[in-house]
Amino acid sequence: MAEANIRQRCHARVxxxxxxxxxxxxxxxxxxxxxxxxxxVTHSQLMGLRAAVEVATDLSRITQYARHQGEKAWRxxxxxxxxxxxxxxxQIEEMAxxxxxxxxxxxxxxxxxxxxxxxxxxxxxxxxxxLICHSLYLGxxxxxxx
Amino acid sequence: xxxxxxxxxxxxxxxxxDIAYELADALQEKQAFTNSQMSGLENLAYTTPKVSDxxxxxxxxxxxxxxxxxxxxxxxDALSDLxxxxxxxxxxxxxxxxxxxxxxxxxxxxxxxEFVKHTVSHFLYARRFTDEGQATDG
Numbered sequence: 518m519a520e521a522n523i524r525q526r527c528h529a530r531v532x533x534x535x536x537x538x539x540x541x542x543x544x545x546x547x548x549x550x551x552x553x554x555x556x557x558v559t560h561s562q563l564m565g566l567r568a569a570v571e572v573a574t575d576l577s578r579i580t581q582y583a584r585h586q587g588e589k590a591w592r593x594x595x596x597x598x599x600x601x602x603x604x605x606x607x608q609i610e611e612m613a614x615x616x617x618x619x620x621x622x623x624x625x626x627x628x629x630x631x632x633x634x635x636x637x638x639x640x641x642x643x644x645x646x647x648l649i650c651h652s653l654y655l656g657x658x659x660x661x662x663x
Numbered sequence: 664x665x666x667x668x669x670x671x672x673x674x675x676x677x678x679x680x681d682i683a684y685e686l687a688d689a690l691q692e693k694q695a696f697t698n699s700q701m702s703g704l705e706n707l708a709y710t711t712p713k714v715s716d717x718x719x720x721x722x723x724x725x726x727x728x729x730x731x732x733x734x735x736x737x738x739x740d741a742l743s744d745l746x747x748x749x750x751x752x753x754x755x756x757x758x759x760x761x762x763x764x765x766x767x768x769x770x771x772x773x774x775x776x777e778f779v780k781h782t783v784s785h786f787l788y789a790r791r792f793t794d795e796g797q798a799t800d801g
Contacts, residue, residue: 532712536768540715650719653726 526620527636534616535643539609543647546605547655550598555656557595562586563649570645575634579641580606602648609644613637664756668770671752676777679748683781686737690782691789695730698790701783708779714772717779718742738782745774 550558569582580603587599613632618625690696708717718739725735749771758766 533765533768536713536715537764540718646719647715650722650726654722657726657728658732 530616539643540647544651547651576637672773680781684785687782687785691786705783708776746771
């Protein structure tokens, strides 16, 4: 199947994933670490993550950024946040395999299958957009309200 | 199928108008909500293929303290609640089980567009009278 055709088929699936599982995952992570918002996971850090995701050429650049942020963190809770983020990015890579397999011919993915890096990056960008927006929102609401 | 969806969305849109007008009246009383921000919300709603993008814009406005939490939450709740309306519409259309989730998502987006359109139109209309009233008072 031609790549343009695959991309088109992936588009509908990524849109549905973003509105469903992607949003839910982002909201879950932001809510789980709500206590860190906005004092430890600051507005600047979220904007830094957004910038890193925008310029990333593949998923490894984003995980590298998250690892670096985790190494710099001086509180265990903050380290845990960045570790959690890396874990979720790994999950997204696995989810991308299913999306890709479904877009190709609706065939179920096997453990050996890999998704193309553009698709993984696309889904990671969708996820981080939702994560950043929901984190900003929870940060504005304050730690007492969810 | 497309015609049936359009008809069902049009009927639901008329039902939603009063709720949207009520929300718009509450928003236009707050100076934090500007005409350009509201037009921006409408533009985004009509160009994005995702409901989550519309919700993200509202969350960002609240997060950056441009919009107050209370009224911002009212917008988020109203848009999120439309999913139930979408589910009801799709059930009535009897699409296959496999396509149902996707159909709900698409109808939800269409309802969000309608709701935002009603809200923004009434907001701009009501704001004009508020602005004129203030100019006269001044």
